[in-house]
Amino acid sequence: MLARYNRGAFPTPPMTENLENQSQDDLETHLAQVQSLLARMRLVEELVHRQGGPRQDLVENLVHKQNLAELQRKLDQLHPADVAYILEALPLDERLLVWDLVKAERDGEILLEVSDSVRESLIQTMDKAELLAAAESLDTDEIADIAADLPRDVIEELLTTLDAQKRALLQSALAYPEDTVGALMDFEMVTIRADVTLEVALRYLRRLGELPDQLDKLFVVDRDERLIGVLPLKRLLTTDPEASVAAVMVEDVVQFHPEDEAQEAAQAFERYDLVMAPVVDAVGRLIGRLTIDAVVDYIRESADADMLSMAGLKEEEDLFSTVWRAAKNRWMWLAINLATAFVASRVIGAFEGSIEKLAALAALMPIIAGIGGNSGNQTITLIIRGLALGHITPSNARRLVLKEIGVALLNGLVWGSAVGVFAWLLYDNPALGGVMALAMLLNLLVAALAGIFIPMTLERVKRDPAIGSSVLLTFVTDSMGFFIFLGLATLLLL
Amino acid sequence: MLARYNRGAFPTPPMTENLENQSQDDLETHLAQVQSLLARMRLVEELVHRQGGPRQDLVENLVHKQNLAELQRKLDQLHPADVAYILEALPLDERLLVWDLVKAERDGEILLEVSDSVRESLIQTMDKAELLAAAESLDTDEIADIAADLPRDVIEELLTTLDAQKRALLQSALAYPEDTVGALMDFEMVTIRADVTLEVALRYLRRLGELPDQLDKLFVVDRDERLIGVLPLKRLLTTDPEASVAAVMVEDVVQFHPEDEAQEAAQAFERYDLVMAPVVDAVGRLIGRLTIDAVVDYIRESADADMLSMAGLKEEEDLFSTVWRAAKNRWMWLAINLATAFVASRVIGAFEGSIEKLAALAALMPIIAGIGGNSGNQTITLIIRGLALGHITPSNARRLVLKEIGVALLNGLVWGSAVGVFAWLLYDNPALGGVMALAMLLNLLVAALAGIFIPMTLERVKRDPAIGSSVLLTFVTDSMGFFIFLGLATLLLL
Structure with missing residues (x-):
């Protein structure tokens, strides 16, 4: 057999070039x-x-x-x-x-x-x-x-x-x-032997009469279907037809195994601007191909899934689903949030005596918790992204921690002073202003550390840091924010 | 001139097939x-x-x-x-x-x-x-x-x-x-005339000796450089070389103008599984091409930018930037959040008298505000996504509002009862439980309406609904949550 044209033997979809509309x-x-x-x-x-x-x-x-x-x-x-x-x-x-x-x-x-x-x-x-x-x-x-x-x-x-x-x-x-990769690959590829000339390859393609979409190279295989190289169509088109496939093919090829993570394959497609790549088994036998359109769909879907799960939706939701289905899709996260809110509420409950004496504490405490949560979310987003791109390694983690602590200290001084002065002027109480400023500084430090260690711990135990990080962080910054502020106020003011 | 091979006349990067590493x-x-x-x-x-x-x-x-x-x-x-x-x-x-x-x-x-x-x-x-x-x-x-x-x-x-x-x-x-599209396009394309045979086209490509990356079709132009069709390489390879380009080319082509939005071009690439498409000016003259690798980079970058801006980062941040630069990148959003937190704080301040009488209110109010924020964020995420995909139109907006109100009512009854019972048992005060349940229901309705109308209004005034929606929403659900709960408590309990 000179070559094999494997379409999974099902009919092909129509040519995508032929479209009525575009924008x-x-x-x-x-x-x-x-x-x-x-x-x-x-x-x-x-x-x-x-x-x-x-x-x-x-x-x-x-x-x-x-x-x-x-x-x-x-x-x-x-x-x-x-x-x-x-x-x-x-x-x-x-x-x-x-x-x-x-x-x-x-x-x-x-x-x-x-x-x-x-x-x-x-x-x-x-x-x-x-x-x-x-x-x-x-x-x-x-x-x-x-x-x-x-x-x-x-x-x-x-x-x-x-x-x-x-x-x-x-x-x-x-x-x-x-x-x-196995879930994304397809089986529409054209294979060829290394010992024929380009002329023969060209004649063979013409006999096939039709080629799969997204095909930018032929796969060169040996007698045992093992991949030994690829022949890019552009080389086939620009090289002397007398040359042999073996002389023209590229041997060092980006290839994948079906059990490889789709995420890593997608990064390789982006990095090396690939249109299609072979998928081989453990002994190098060709079993399928991965194409850019499947990769693009994957990138889009996983970005969407991240966005939805960060917002606390279990899965993608039909915009017009029934109220009942929509509510079920959202319950798990609301329940988790409710549980963490209960805990934060009990932290406040522990200081009800202090609040009765100084009701201003109740009005000021959400500022400490809120800014802590926002600042921690900035850190966590950068860390999740760094982890996804592989930029964070054990050897540079220490530097990151130092940088985030530095940012938290700087922000704590700047914003802590701002809210401190605000509280002082509003309640005409300099000590209250001081407690406010100190609590802000401390909660920003807590937020920075939580923002680094929560996603890094999830990553280390092989869980997706994009899912749940934010809820955990808000839990920490809320509870600790209330505890630090009300605790300091109870110690220093009352 | 038979055809033109325009590379912008700069040297090409090396073949991407030739890589040492892959995973x-x-x-x-x-x-x-x-x-x-x-x-x-x-x-x-x-x-x-x-x-x-x-x-x-x-x-x-x-x-x-x-x-x-x-x-x-x-x-x-x-x-x-x-x-x-x-x-x-x-x-x-x-x-x-x-x-x-x-x-x-x-x-x-x-x-x-x-x-x-x-x-x-x-x-x-x-x-x-x-x-x-x-x-x-x-x-x-x-x-x-x-x-x-x-x-x-x-x-x-x-x-x-x-x-x-x-x-x-x-x-x-x-x-x-x-x-x-103009910012993403490049100028590496191969053009050809309609009146030559495929044989001539093949010989011409061979004379060029090299083709640009990501090239899956030749552009067929007339004497005035106007695009009249495309010749997919796979047709060139599988059709009888005696045929003329005019007979084989595809005339109905997905094409873009340089002023088209990149976002829409990316959706067209995804939808129609394109590898490359021509870019033409207002009178149909070919001026460049858009390739899938530029589109993939754009998709990734805009998804990243959305994620960063939703977390309140002004722009992408070098993981190892100086503390000073990092802090500046985060200040704008922290300042905005601080301003909204101050407003929410003043809402609470208006009810300090009530809190002094019943400190339990201070412990319970963050639950109302927090769950409202979470629930509203679920709605806003679905709406932002529906707007980005073009699924939301004036004629179906009413249905969406009804659905979200339905979900809010259902959640309000379920979770409102839960927190109501919690408050009743904890403080042995059934009236407090009732106020809690009612406030939760009302704030979830506020959250649903804000979650729909904030992004739709931003979209209508031609602003990106992904940026700032969340901050505005939290502002509404916090302030209204505190106001509804403390207001009801003051009216009904004290």
Whole structure:
């Protein structure tokens, strides 16, 4: 065999160069058109419900059918990614109406493009036969991407309909954990042998007739499918066709193993400006490829997930999900926050005697806690970022601690004096001002240390420092802020 | 002229396929090696300083030179992006030592790769001649990328050394605002005429001998340089060479204008899985191209910028910047937070009489304010994301408001009851529990409405809702939380 063109043997999606629309403005126009068609349909329905009568019914039916046909025509012209965008922006009832109008053969591609939560809402309305048909229109790696949302019996039936090679591919793709290269890779690659000439390679490509998207190099493999190099298309195009693949190929190649972390692969793609890279097993046999579009989707999704989890949302939320689902998505973090707020409240409770004597303490204490929390969040954000980029190592951690302590001292002097003077003037009580300034300085130091050690400890015990760091920090700065300020006031003022 | 190969006429960076290292682990190994070499050098220096004497000096010099040579060898083997990574992770003194060892001809590429703040620290140590040499080793679009950090006289001298065409390119690249397609595009493209055959195109590419990175299509232009289509390399490779470019090219092409927002172009790249796209002027003349690597860098940088600004950092901060610079980077937001905390403090101050009578109010009020802030932040995060993705439109905003009010009511009943019972049991005061529950419910409603209307208002007045939304929200939920709780308590309990 000279070479192998492995497409996972499923049909390919259409050429992405052929698009009707391109800019966000266009997209929003399409969305607005769909929305106004839907509004028109609602209006007609309402009119009929109000008036009734058999002739009205006839007219309404006619108008309704016209509107549906117009909507369907509109949808048929749109790229699957754009249909997905429109589905995301529609409330559930309208979303399902539009989903019904989408041609069945496009279901698979569109399910791939929508977000997890919206995909769930669409899959719920499909029966087993529809789901099977949709899945069968996809490549194996794409089926693996949506498999988590498919009912178990659909997956099982799907496995029985695939031939042995594709079944093995799908099962291996399903076996890799979510954040690994294995979960992102696909199987659409073109391989070639090292001992042929470029002329032969060119003729071979022409015989294939079509190439996968995002393909910027051929993989050069030996008799045992082991990767021995890559042949960039630009070298193939610019080198004398008489040369052999072996003479032109690049041997030192950025490559990945399926169990590598997706995060590290993404950093390598960014760092080395890659478009695609081979994925090999432990003995160097080629098993798939990773492409920039999968990496970009991963980067976007993990940035989104970080942002959502930092705000205390369990997972991505369908903008139009039911109140009940939305509330459940937010409860865990609210419960945790409530628990930490209770603790902080008990810290204050311990000083109720002092507060009764000097109610000004109650008015001033949130300033100490709040600024501590803000300042600690600045530190924690820099540390989380430094950890993610690999810039923080055991040998430079000491310097970081010194720097953050320095910043906390400087801020403590500047802002501590400011709030001290404020408290002094407001309550005409210089001692209260002094306690305020000292408490601010101390809580900023606590915030700096917590801002460094919380994420570094989470990282050391192999947990994602982006998740939960902030809640822990606020807990520390609140409780300690109240304790330091009320404690100092009780000791020095009362 | 059959076709044009425009490289901005500057030399190209080396092939990115040819790399020594690939994974984050490898990178961290390199960093550790560099760090241990630096540590060894410090040790030798310290020994000599302690012992002194002329012979010692000789030995030290020898060892020092050996170490330097070893370090330099190490650096020479690394990809510019990897040297950049090491520079980012080193404290200032060691960073500058390493920077001195980097071969001058690689300065330009490495300056491109480091972050803005680290680039500043490196440029400060370079004289005008070094900066000119570094800049001249780059493409015009790359010079534009670092121009903001170059001294004005270097830019001016640079402009005089460039020929007319390149000067015009650089000036136009410098003219586009940071977040536009014009600022991200480059000028490395290959153009071709529609009336030639693929055979001629193939021969032409072979004559060029080298192609730019990330090139997956040729641009087809007419006599006036107007873009009339694109010829994907994969079509060029798989179609009969006798066919004409006109017959094979794709005419309906995703294309951008230099003044388009980078954000929208990035979404189009993600949505349509693009590797590269043409940039044209108002009359359709080709002026540059946008590539996926520039888009990925933009996505990463803007996600980082969002994260930093949400945490209240003015800009990206060098991990090892001086205490003074770091403090200045954080002051603006701390000052704003302090101002809002003062207002909240005065709200409490207005109820000092009530607190004196019932100190339990002081202990409970942070719970109301805190949970309101957390809940509002969940809403605001979903809204900011929906706005960024274009999912929120005037016609669906009403539904969103209803959903968030529903979630707030549900949460208010659930969590309000919980804190109400907590307060009742703790203080053996059922009326206090009732006030607590009611205040929680009301503040969650305030939080939901603020969480929707703050980002939507910022968006409507054309400001980035990601910046400042959170501070405003916390201000509202704190002040209103204190006001509602203490106000209700004063009315109903005292």
